[in-house]
Amino acid sequence: MTNDDTARARAAIGTLPPFEGLDPARASVTRLGGLTNLVFRIDHGGDDLCLRLPGQGTEEYIDRAVEAHNARVAADVGVSPEVLYADAASGVMVTRFLDGTETMTPESFRATPGAPARAAEAFHRLHTSGKGFEFRFELFAMIDDYLKILSSKSVEFPTGYHEVLKEAEAVREALAARPATLAPCHCDPLCENFLDTGTRMWIVDWEYSGMNDPMWDLGDLSVEAGFEAAHDETMMAAYFPGGAGAAEWGRMVIYKAMCDLLWTLWGLIQHANDNPAEDFWAYATGRFARCKTLMATPAFAEHLRAVRKG
Numbered sequence: 001m002t003n004d005d006t007a008r009a010r011a012a013i014g015t016l017p018p019f020e021g022l023d024p025a026r027a028s029v030t031r032l033g034g035l036t037n038l039v040f041r042i043d044h045g046g047d048d049l050c051l052r053l054p055g056q057g058t059e060e061y062i063d064r065a066v067e068a069h070n071a072r073v074a075a076d077v078g079v080s081p082e083v084l085y086a087d088a089a090s091g092v093m094v095t096r097f098l099d100g101t102e103t104m105t106p107e108s109f110r111a112t113p114g115a116p117a118r119a120a121e122a123f124h125r126l127h128t129s130g131k132g133f134e135f136r137f138e139l140f141a142m143i144d145d146y147l148k149i150l151s152s153k154s155v156e157f158p159t160g161y162h163e164v165l166k167e168a169e170a171v172r173e174a175l176a177a178r179p180a181t182l183a184p185c186h187c188d189p190l191c192e193n194f195l196d197t198g199t200r201m202w203i204v205d206w207e208y209s210g211m212n213d214p215m216w217d218l219g220d221l222s223v224e225a226g227f228e229a230a231h232d233e234t235m236m237a238a239y240f241p242g243g244a245g246a247a248e249w250g251r252m253v254i255y256k257a258m259c260d261l262l263w264t265l266w267g268l269i270q271h272a273n274d275n276p277a278e279d280f281w282a283y284a285t286g287r288f289a290r291c292k293t294l295m296a297t298p299a300f301a302e303h304l305r306a307v308r309k310g
Contacts, residue, residue, distance in 0.1 A: 005031060005038055006029055008038065008053055009029045009038070009040045009042070009051060009053065010024040010025065010027065010029065011024070012051060012053060012092060013027050013029075013042060013051070016051075016085055016092065016094060017085060018044070018049055018084040018085050018094045019042065019044060019049070019094075021045075022042075022044050022045070027042055027043065027044075028042065028043035029041075029042060030042075032050070032103075033103065033192050034052075034055075034277075035190075035270075035275075035277045035278065036055035036057075036058055036270065036275065036277065037052055037053060037054055037055045037058065038052070038053040038055065039051070039052050039053075040052075040053075041097055042097075048096075048097035048099060049084065049094055049095070049096065049097055050081070050094065050095045050096070050097045051092075051093075051094055052091075052092065052093040052094070052095075053091075053092055054090070054091030054092065055275070056273065056275075057269075057273040057275070058091065058207075059091070060149055060269070061145070061146070061149065061266075061269065062091070062207050062208070063135065064086070064087070064088045064089075064090075064091040065088035065134075066133075066134045066135045066209075066210070067086075067093075067206050067207050067209065068083065068086035068088055068093065069133070069134045070133045070134060070135070070184070070206045070209040070210070071083050071086065071093070071095070071206040071209075072086075073131050073132075073133060073184065074126060074184070074186075074203065074206060074209070075095075076131070077125060077126055077129045077131060077184075078125065079122045079125055079126050079202065079203050080095075080202060080203055080204060080206070081095045081096040081097070081098050081202065081204065082095060082096045083095050084096065095204075098195050098202055100197055101195035101196060101197050101202060102195065102196045102197075102198075103192055103194075103195055104191045104192065104194040104195070104196055104225075105191050105192065106191050106224065106225045106226045108191075108196075109191050109194070109225040109227075109231075110225060110226065110227065110228070110231060112196065115196060115201070116225070116227065116231045116232075116234045116235040116238070117234050117235065117237070117238035118196065118199075118200065118201035118238075119189075119194055119201045119221060119235065120218065120234075120235045120236070120238035120239040121201070121238055121239075122194075122200075122201045122202070122203055123186070123203075123214065123217050123218065123221075123239065124238075124239050126183075126184055126185070126186070126203075127183040127184065127185065127214040127217070128183070129184065131184050132184065132211070133184040133185070133209055133210050133211050134210070135209070135210035135211070136182070136210055136211050136212075137185060137187045137208065137209070137210035137211065137212040137216070139216075139258055139262060140172055142262060143165070143261070143262055143265060146262070146265035146266060146268075146269060147265065149269055150265065150268055150269060150272065153269070153272040153273075154272065155268050155271060155272040157268070158264065158284060158285045158288040158289075160288075160292065161264065161288055164261065164288070164291065164292050164295065165261065167295060168257075168258065168261060168295075170304060171254055171257075171258060171304065174254070174304050174307045174308045175213075175251075175254075175307065177307075177308055177310075178247070178307055178308065178310040180213035180214070180215070180251070182211040182212060182213065183211065183212070183213075183214045184209070184210075184211060185209060185210065185211070185212035185213075185214060185216060185217050186203055186206065186208075186209050186217050187208045187209050187210055187212055187216060187217065187220070188205065188207065188208040188209070188220070189203070189217055189220050189221040189224055190205075190224050191221075191224050191225050193205045213251060213255070215248060215251035215252045215255055216255045216258075216259070218235060218236070218239060218252050218255075219251070219252040219253065219254070219255030219256045219258075219259060220255060220256075220259040221235070222235065222252070222256055223256045223259055223260060223290070232252075236248070236249065236252065246306040246309075247306050247307055247309065247310050249303065249306070250302075250303035250304065250305075250306035250307040251307055253294075253299070253300065253303045254300070254303055254304065254307060256294060257291045257294045257295050257300065258291075260287040260288065260290050260291035260294075261288070261291045263287050264284045264285075264287045264288040264291065265284075267280045267281075267283040267284030267287060268280070268281075268284045270283075271283075271284060
């Protein structure tokens with residue numbers, strides 16, 4: 001945590017209602033993780049709160065009013081912490097800090113007994129809540145939006161990206177032939193967005209959330225966590241206690257490739273914006289290579305046929 005980061009957090013503490021009565025100069029400020037935003041744990045007299053300050057350039061592709069609405073719905077459903085303050089204009093947000101939890105990583109997701117199942121159960125609770133999220137997370141429209149943003153920036157695409165995008169038209173057609181029943185979805189299930197108590201999984205960070213095919217959340221989590229077949233089996237069995245059919249498996253696997261196709265562009269935007277959080281060129285090219293490899297397998301074609309069949 002840099003002095004500038006600390007100064008920004010303390011400046012925010014002095015102006016936000018949830019921190020009323022807290023002396024910014026004396027506040028205990030601990031930087032937490034985050035690829036695009038600044039996130040802090042603030043001790044407010046033993047009542048720990050989480051302060052999120054938006055990252056530079058995020059206003060290009062994140063609607064903060066939508067995020068705030070969806071985060072509150074997720075909290076009401078019981079899968080996310082309470083939102084105490086959210087400003088749609090600035091993107092500043094304050095939530096309860098969940099103590100006694102472990103922030104997940106790909107390694108811990110694979111190694112912790114029951115973690116894939118607990119995540120699936122949290123997703124199922126959200127997806128079947130009957131609640132509505134603002135925004136429709138539509139894969140190909142978002143790809144178009146990201147391409148439009150990139151058209152105004154000086155950035156190189158991974159070799160073959162546009163050719164694979166054309167091949168993905170077969171996916172678009174298969175999904176359109178069998179439209180999913182939309183549900184409130186997280187849509188960006190990075191492992192670090194999951195907090196595990198050992199008996200219950202919480203989900204945070206609703207920047208990309210919206211109404212979507214529920215299998216997107218499962219497929220994307222599988223990719224982010226680097227799940228092997230056994231982990232996927234555990235996750236799907238927890239989500240579908242009666243057993244998942246070929247079409248459900250097909251959608252989940254297809255979305256593994258499609259989330260990489262989409263998040264490749266997100267990585268290129270971060271690279272173009274000089275985001276210092278990590279090497280986003282390596283992030284983008286790595287995701288694209290994984291997408292291309294999966295789409296070239298005979299199994300992917302089989303899953304595509306299963307989705308078309310329904």
